[in-house]
Structure formats: structure tokens, C-alpha cells
Amino acid sequence: DPEVYENAVGEFQRDNVHFFRSSKNFKYHGRFQLALQADSEYVAFIDDDIVIGADFLRRCRETMEVTPDAGEVGIYGWRRLPGPDKDGKTERYIRGEWAEALPPERKDPGIAEVDFLCGFHFLRQRHIRYMFREEPWTMSTGEDFQLAFALRKYGGLRAYVVPIDPKDPRTWGLSEDW
Numbered sequence: 413d414p415e416v417y418e419n420a421v422g423e424f425q426r427d428n429v430h431f432f433r434s435s436k437n438f439k440y441h442g443r444f445q446l447a448l449q450a451d452s453e454y455v456a457f458i459d460d461d462i463v464i465g466a467d468f469l470r471r472c473r474e475t476m477e478v479t480p481d482a483g484e485v486g487i488y489g490w491r492r493l494p495g496p497d498k499d500g501k502t503e504r505y506i507r508g509e510w511a512e513a514l515p516p517e518r519k520d521p522g523i524a525e526v527d528f529l530c531g532f533h534f535l536r537q538r539h540i541r542y543m544f545r546e547e548p549w550t551m552s553t554g555e556d557f558q559l560a561f562a563l564r565k566y567g568g569l570r571a572y573v574v575p576i577d578p579k580d581p582r583t584w585g586l587s588e589d590w
Contacts, residue, residue, distance in 0.1 A: 418433070432446060439551065439552075440551070440552070440553055440554065440555040441543075441548060441551055441555050441558070443457055444457070444540055444543055444544075444555065444559070445544070447537060447540050448537075448540055448541065448544075450537045451537075452537055453536060453537060454472075454473060454476070454534060454535065454536055454537065455534075455535060455536075455537045455540065456469060456472065456532070456533070456534045457532065457533040457534075458531075458532055459531045459532060461531070462487065462531050462532050462585075462586065463586065464487075464532070464584075464585055464586070465580075465581055465582040465583055465584040465585065465586075466582045467580070467582040467583050468487075468574070468582075468583060468584065468585050469534070471574050471575070471576070471583055472485050472486075472534035472574055473534075475523060475572060475574050475575065476534070476535070476536065479523065479572060481568065481569055481570050482569065482570060482571075482572050483535060483539055483542075483560075483563030483564070483567055483569025483570055483571060484529060484533050484534060484535040484539075484559065484560070484563060484569070484571050484572075485529075485534050485535070485571070485572045485573070485574045486529035486530070486531070486532045486533055486534060486571070486572075486573060486574065486585065487513045487529070487530075487531055487532045487573065487574070487585030487586055488510070488511050488512060488513040488526075488529070488530060488531065488573055488585065488586075489510075489511050489526035489527065489528050489529040489530050489556075489571060489573060490509065490510060490511070490526060490527055490528055490530070491509050491511055491524070491525065491526040491527050492509040492527070511524050511526050511573045513573075513584070513585050513586045515576075515578040518576070518578070521575055521576045521577065521578045522575045523572050523573065523574065523575045524572065524573040525570055525571070525572055526571050526572065526573055527560060527571065528556050528557055528559070528560035528561075528571055529556060529559075529560065529571050529573070530556050532585060533556075533559060534574075535563075539563060539567055539569065542562040542563055542565075542566040542567050542569075543555075543558055543559050543562045543563075544562075545562060545566050546562065573585075
């Protein structure tokens with residue numbers, strides 16, 4: 413519901429938070445292309461099925477500021493991805509280890525490095541340009557892979573899941589009832 417999102421963003425206008433709405437579907441990479449024009453230090457990309465806690469964006473910024481090699485931070489992602497199988501083909505990423513977002517599944521509430529994030533990305537605006545230094549493998553999907561790959565290759569930057577307080581849903585990247 414675009415009006416709900418606009419009203420929520422309106423509460424943060426003093427913090428240079430903006431809502432972009434268009435009848436054009438910019439697909440997977442388009443939102444990152446639009447953010448190349450942002451005039452803020454940080455940008456956040458929130459999938460339409462994500463409802464973040466009230467304190468989560470602040471925690472994202474703090475995590476970026478205290479983690480020197482953080483290229484992006486987010487809610488959850490994949491790590492320890494498998495390499496090629498015996499036939500030389502890359503196995504599906506779902507065989508990797510999923511970094512959980514919410515308690516009680518999230519056993520370690522601290523910062524966790526992942527290979528790539530899903531559903532939510534928070535990063536410095538100036539780092540978005542890395543994503544477009546190479547043509548994406550596909551424009552149909554894969555923006556999560558492309559962003560993490562480019563940040564690592566061109567910026568030496570990593571992806572991290574933001575630390576949370578398991579007892580305080582305001583700190584969670586996903587609300588309890590998402």
C-alpha cells in the first residue's frame with residue numbers, strides 16, 4: 413500500500429528520508445540506479461514485504477560506522493556458500509547457511525558476516541557505483557549477488573547482518589508479525 417509507506421516515510425522527513433513512487437517497474441537493479449542520484453550519506457533499500465523495527469535504521473548506521481570493512485548491512489543473508497560440485501557446476505545457493513533474522517532462530521544476536529544480504533540493504537551512497545562497474549550477469553534478478561560481489565571486488569567491502577537485542581523488537585530488521 414503506497415500510502416502507508418508514504419505516511420511512514422513522512423514521519424522521517426527531517427532526517428532526509430525520501431519515498432520514491434512510480435508507475436514504472438524499475439525491476440531489480442533500477443532502485444540502485446535511482447540511488448546513484450541520492451544526496452545523502454546512506455541509502456536503504458527495503459523490499460515491499462519487509463517491516464523493520466523502529467530502531468533498526470539507527471542500528472544500521474551505527475554498525476556501518478563501527479565496522480571499517482562494512483560495505484552493506486542488513487537483516488539476513490547467506491554465508492558459507494558451496495563451491496562447484498563434482499561436475500564443476502555451482503551448487504544452488506540455498507545449500508549455504510542462512511543467517512536468521514529473528515529470535516528464537518537467530519542464536520547469535522551479534523554482528524554476523526555473510527556472503528550476501530537479502531531483502532534489505534543499507535550502505536553508503538558512494539558505494540553504489542561499484543555495482544555498475546561491470547555489466548550484471550542478468551537484469552532479471554540477482555541484484556543481491558551483484559551488489560555483494562561488486563562491493564567485495566572493487567571496494568574490498570563486506571556484507572553484515574546487523575546486531576539486534578533479542579528482547580527488543582524495535583531493534584529487529586523484521587517485526588514479529590511481518
